[in-house]
Amino acid sequence: MSTFDQDNRPLILEAGRADHQYWIDLWRYRELFFILAWRDVAVRYKQTVIGVVWAFVRPFMTMVVFTVVFGSLAKLPSEGSAPYAVMVFAGLLPWTLFASVLSEASVSVIGSANLITKVYFPRLVVPLSTVVVALIDFLVSLTILAGLMLWYGVVPGWQILLLPVFVLLALLAAIGPAIWAASLIVKYRDFRFIIPFVTQIGLYVSPVGFSSKVVPEHWQMLYSINPMAGVIDGFRWCILGGDSPIYWPGFLVSLVVIAGMLVLGARSFRRSERAFADMV
Amino acid sequence: MSDVVIRAEKLGKKFIIGHRTEVGPVFVDALSRGFRNALRKGADMLRGRAMVEGDVVEDFWALRDVDFEIRRGEVVSIIGHNGAGKTTLLKVLSRITEPTEGRVSIKGRVASLLEVGTGFHPELTGRENVFLNGAILGMTRAEVRRRFDEIVDFSGVEKFIDTPVKRYSVGMYARLAFAVAAHLESEVLVIDEVLAVGDAEFQARCLDRMSAVADAGRTVLFVSHNLAAVTALTKRAIVFQSGRVYFDGAIDEAVAHYATSLRKVKTDRSWGKGNTTSLISATLVDAGGMPTDRYEPGTPLRLRVVLETSGLRGMSLELVLRDEHNLPIGFYSTSVFNQVSLPGKPGQYECSLVLEPYWLASGEYCFDLMTGLTYVDTDHRVDNALRFFVERCSPDAIPFNFSQGKGNGALAMRLAGPVEFTELPAAGQEPKPGPE
Numbered sequence A: 001m002s003t004f005d006q007d008n009r010p011l012i013l014e015a016g017r018a019d020h021q022y023w024i025d026l027w028r029y030r031e032l033f034f035i036l037a038w039r040d041v042a043v044r045y046k047q048t049v050i051g052v053v054w055a056f057v058r059p060f061m062t063m064v065v066f067t068v069v070f071g072s073l074a075k076l077p078s079e080g081s082a083p084y085a086v087m088v089f090a091g092l093l094p095w096t097l098f099a100s101v102l103s104e105a106s107v108s109v110i111g112s113a114n115l116i117t118k119v120y121f122p123r124l125v126v127p128l129s130t131v132v133v134a135l136i137d138f139l140v141s142l143t144i145l146a147g148l149m150l151w152y153g154v155v156p157g158w159q160i161l162l163l164p165v166f167v168l169l170a171l172l173a174a175i176g177p178a179i180w181a182a183s184l185i186v187k188y189r190d191f192r193f194i195i196p197f198v199t200q201i202g203l204y205v206s207p208v209g210f211s212s213k214v215v216p217e218h219w220q221m222l223y224s225i226n227p228m229a230g231v232i233d234g235f236r237w238c239i240l241g242g243d244s245p246i247y248w249p250g251f252l253v254s255l256v257v258i259a260g261m262l263v264l265g266a267r268s269f270r271r272s273e274r275a276f277a278d279m280v
Numbered sequence B: 001m002s003d004v005v006i007r008a009e010k011l012g013k014k015f016i017i018g019h020r021t022e023v024g025p026v027f028v029d030a031l032s033r034g035f036r037n038a039l040r041k042g043a044d045m046l047r048g049r050a051m052v053e054g055d056v057v058e059d060f061w062a063l064r065d066v067d068f069e070i071r072r073g074e075v076v077s078i079i080g081h082n083g084a085g086k087t088t089l090l091k092v093l094s095r096i097t098e099p100t101e102g103r104v105s106i107k108g109r110v111a112s113l114l115e116v117g118t119g120f121h122p123e124l125t126g127r128e129n130v131f132l133n134g135a136i137l138g139m140t141r142a143e144v145r146r147r148f149d150e151i152v153d154f155s156g157v158e159k160f161i162d163t164p165v166k167r168y169s170v171g172m173y174a175r176l177a178f179a180v181a182a183h184l185e186s187e188v189l190v191i192d193e194v195l196a197v198g199d200a201e202f203q204a205r206c207l208d209r210m211s212a213v214a215d216a217g218r219t220v221l222f223v224s225h226n227l228a229a230v231t232a233l234t235k236r237a238i239v240f241q242s243g244r245v246y247f248d249g250a251i252d253e254a255v256a257h258y259a260t261s262l263r264k265v266k267t268d269r270s271w272g273k274g275n276t277t278s279l280i281s282a283t284l285v286d287a288g289g290m291p292t293d294r295y296e297p298g299t300p301l302r303l304r305v306v307l308e309t310s311g312l313r314g315m316s317l318e319l320v321l322r323d324e325h326n327l328p329i330g331f332y333s334t335s336v337f338n339q340v341s342l343p344g345k346p347g348q349y350e351c352s353l354v355l356e357p358y359w360l361a362s363g364e365y366c367f368d369l370m371t372g373l374t375y376v377d378t379d380h381r382v383d384n385a386l387r388f389f390v391e392r393c394s395p396d397a398i399p400f401n402f403s404q405g406k407g408n409g410a411l412a413m414r415l416a417g418p419v420e421f422t423e424l425p426a427a428g429q430e431p432k433p434g435p436e
Helices: A022-028 A030-044 A053-073 A084-111 A125-152 A158-187 A190-205 A217-223 A227-243 A248-273 B027-046 B086-093 B126-136 B141-155 B170-182 B200-215 B227-233 B251-266 B334-338
Strands: A011-014 B004-019 B056-071 B075-079 B101-106 B110-113 B188-192 B219-223 B236-241 B244-250 B277-285 B301-309 B316-322 B328-333 B347-355 B363-373 B377-390
Touching: A022 A030, A030 A125, A030 B126, A053 A084, A053 A125, A084 A125, A084 A158, A084 A190, A084 A227, A125 A158, A158 A190, A158 A227, A158 A248, A217 A248, A227 A248, B004 B086, B004 B219, B056 B086, B056 B219, B056 B244, B075 B086, B075 B227, B075 B251, B086 B101, B086 B110, B086 B188, B086 B219, B126 B141, B126 B170, B141 B170, B170 B200, B200 B219, B200 B227, B227 B251, B236 B251, B244 B251, B277 B363, B277 B377, B301 B316, B301 B363, B316 B334, B328 B334
Parallel strands: B075 B219, B075 B236, B110 B188, B188 B219
Antiparallel strands: A011 B101, B004 B056, B004 B101, B236 B244, B277 B301, B301 B347, B316 B328, B316 B363, B363 B377
């Protein structure tokens, strides 16, 4: 059911018809967005023993492992005087946000097949609503970071105020490829196996367990094609301030890649969503 | 005209379907087939087309050249047997899928109910699901809140409204789901088979509610196999057959046309004849005597067979029931089971058989018909004489649909008494037979 036709013009359905009202429709369906997001949050830790504690345990354990492996065993340098654990965690936060949005949103459309084959709504609502769950887990992890910073006595500078900007960037960086993959997975389930692979490799390719300063100078530009490289650097800059200056040209490259993926993803999704119900 | 709410012009919807051809159990064959299919799928993907499973791919028009108009305040039913295109039509009208050709113009807010309880989440409580389902159906939160008490009242599950719906019985679940749907406010309501759930009492309430909706001057499109409900609720019906409009007009005539369209499918091929007897036609009928292609598990299975006999004595009418793998799962013979032979006077006869209720799993079935001397000689045999479907099989209101596809056979077995476990004394040091 839909709330179109508020201006009493008939709705025309025919093949390949471009829907001018799409983005307005998307806005009209914001309640559905919130309620789907709320549903995902509400059921996330149902029937688990320790419940929301999982949101703390997972990132914390990853941080410990990375600190031991990269910091203590491989003896990679931290950024400036920052404790290795804080540096790792400041990278892990945006990465986990990115990876969980990418993996959840990309399978969300086929996961909602029962909705898609039974009711109309702008399909973009489905992958977008998964962002909220990831964001809440992110906020939980943020408190761990605050705890770590207290423990190590790290005082953030004014840059911390820009953190929301980088959170948004991490989300945008994930949404582009996620909706692109979502539209592809509906048609070709192959991508379902590719995405976990991407997030797994990405964890080691992106500067999560180590500082991006480890990458040689002349590779920095190329390295920034990975949009998360720029975002993670930005995060560390916000949290560690002067200890972790941003490599600006690389950051701009990351921005361009993020924007490009977003446009590509949205176009691919819009093009194929009309046939979702037939293929899912 | 201005009061036309839905107008479909030359509407068509094409699907591409794949078939699997039979190959022998030779590994190389299977391998080469897998390879060929992978190549084809890869090529499809490069061209950006959807992938189709199977060896042979063909076009299938679920709807073709469909024209009709529906006026404001009309209540129209859409009937047709399985695969006639009804559901596809509803999906096009409710914007779930896009037509391949032609166009539809719709005025007003359309609410489509292709299923009750779409999006219900088992972990959430009844209250939470009302809001969730309402939002999915397009209601605003304010709207749901305003009508919440009415919804709960209609559903009759007040006591359990804060219990997760996974603890609900099927009936409660269906009632709550329908209650939300019944309170949708829209000018055009599109409903598909939602009455196939719940107990008889609840179905009656749903029908009441639907006729109230219709009386309130809203436009309703109603798809059903329940001819009794269709006749009671609507004055006009559109009969679909093989994706086309077969008949559009008054309900009584439409029901008659529906019956002939069922028969037409059946008599597509000639049944031939036997030496002394001939089977002419066979129909599955519902409790009201209307022809149908559905069987409701747990109700008597009613058949009507028309045959001709030359009057030879001792001839029997026999049935073999087959599941969707074409495996025989049941047999009936008039002479062996009931010591009844075909009439000794030559002529045409209609034979009515009411078989016991079975809990057949959902899926497709067919009857083979035979006349002859049982175990001695078959005179006339018609394989696949009568096909029918079971939509849902939930004996004792179990919360899922027991289907043939589960691979556990075609019959849901039921107990005559309770399940009982009697503890046996522990047998000394002997290892236990399995995990406890």
